[in-house]
Amino acid sequence: MSTTGYFNFNMRTVVHCAPGAIIRLPALFEGLGAKRVVLLSDAGLKQAGIVDQVARVFEANSGGSVSLVGVFAEVAPDAACNTVNDALRYCRENAADAILALGGGSVLDAAKGVKYALHHNLTDIKEAIQAGIKLETWPKAQPMGIPHIAVPTTAGTGAEVTTGAVLYNEEAGIKGNLVVPFIEADIAVLDAQLTVGLPPHITAQTGMDAMTHALESLAIPHANHFTDAHALLAAQVIEKNLVKAVENGADIDARSSLLQSSTMACNAMVNAMGPMPVHNCSHAFGALYHIPHGEANGVLLPIVIDELRDFYRPNAARLAVGLNLHAVADADADAQLDAVVERLNQMLDETGQSRTFSRFAIDPSEIERIVMAIATDPVAAFMPINPQKIAAITARAIGV
Structure with missing residues (x-):
């Protein structure tokens, strides 16, 4: 039963919702001060053409101040730590200053892991979840300064607006939890057209x-x-x-x-x-x-x-x-x-x-x-x- 005691309620993410809303992505990133965006996704969405559909939005905006400098479409199911690390390296290799997460919960959580690792100069996200759960609170946790937009392609996880990420540690064989303020996306774009093709x-x-x-x-x-x-x-x-x-x-x-x-x-x-x-x-x-x-x-x-x-x-x-x-x-x-x-x-x-x-x-x-x-x-x-x-x-x- 609900109580009236002390609690903290957070929803920092701004939600943009409309069929076709992905067309606003370049402008939204520009508003966040981004220049070089890397798109993180998975092989299934790449094969389905969803990744290319979103990439074309940036191609149509080629004269703007924001550019899509790379696509990493290899995030593994359950946001496996090794692929989070691969995505992390890819972002650094492409000098990315912003993250676009396109996918279901695994991709959205993997992007949070990448963001956290970039902010804390980690090379292996497993360092953050060695104890099974990494829990930080404000004010120790502060904004990370990495523009981040999430575009969910399934109506299930809700990970686009939450301060938690579940990452699969292959070595330990467990799902670790990263619960940190500001790892959530700055903006979530809910575009129902991207879910129409879901089986x-x-x-x-x-x-x-x-x-x-x-x-x-x-x-x-x-x-x-x-x-x-x-x-x-x-x-x-x-x-x-x-x-x-x-x-x-x-x-x-x-x-x-x-x-x-x-x-x-x-x-x-x-x-x-x-x-x-x-x-x-x-x-x-x-x-x-x-x-x-x-x-x-x-x-x-x-x-x-x-x-x-x-x-x-x-x-x-x-x-x-x-x-x-x-x-x-x-x-x-x-x-x-x-x-x-x-x-x-x-x-x-x-x-x-x-x-x-x-x-x-x-x-x-x-x-x-x-x-x-x-x-x-x-x-x-x-x-x-x-x-x-x-x-x-x-x-x-x-x-x-």
Whole structure:
């Protein structure tokens, strides 16, 4: 339940939102004082033509003061540290003074890692997350002076506006967290036209990722009215629009609504910042089996809520409102949680997603290893989950 105690709410990023908004990128960078921009992205967006589409915006502005001096389209899934380091070297080799991040959560987080490393003169981003989490606060953390614009191509992570980045440390085999003021983008450009070509399964998975951010925010014990405003509306809009976007990828209104909800949901989560048991579990599954983050969150969300009822029960009514389940407003908490779990499973079914990780063929003998990974994930520090409950969640998630 929300409190009225002391809290800090941050959303430094300025949001520009409209279909076709990428046309303003050169002017926006000029306003930030940039001269030499490097575009960071991934191979999939390069192959899909999205990278070239954005690059052409700069070519059409060739007479201006801002130039695109390079494109690094090799960011690996999960923002793997080695590719962050490769991107870092590429930026230095091209004397870049500004970063354009184009992609999903992995690219957006990788760009934050590059920005942090440039500012602190690092050559290996793993130095920053050796302990699993790097947490800095203002005023020790100060503006980095590197113009930075993020253009999300999925409506899932909301990483374009948050002060956190999740980076995969290949050597340690864990996802590390970088939580530092000013690593977020100065400007986020939400252009729904860039998401029209997303396959239905990616639309569905990223939508459930955003839903997880929204609902986890509502359940954090010290959420506040600011985070509630973003989380509640985000969840309600996703519930109404995700199926529409999956069934008709050209529905610009639904696509734009999901982009906005994704931004609001993640901003709510990082500002509430507390126990996030679904993310605790999904980080571990992602690190062990490279399950896409949105898919992991989608499968785990109803299972974790169902298994950890003692944690979710105080906020059951809020979760139900977030899913537009007004018919259970006067029901008891367990009935509300039943309705929440049922609706989330319905959304998985309606968007063609699995309720388990069956496609990854995870052997039941792996359960002990998974329990350990979840128990030692950095997010577990907010609220350690009972090992027996972790085992029950794991068994259901792998389809045992």
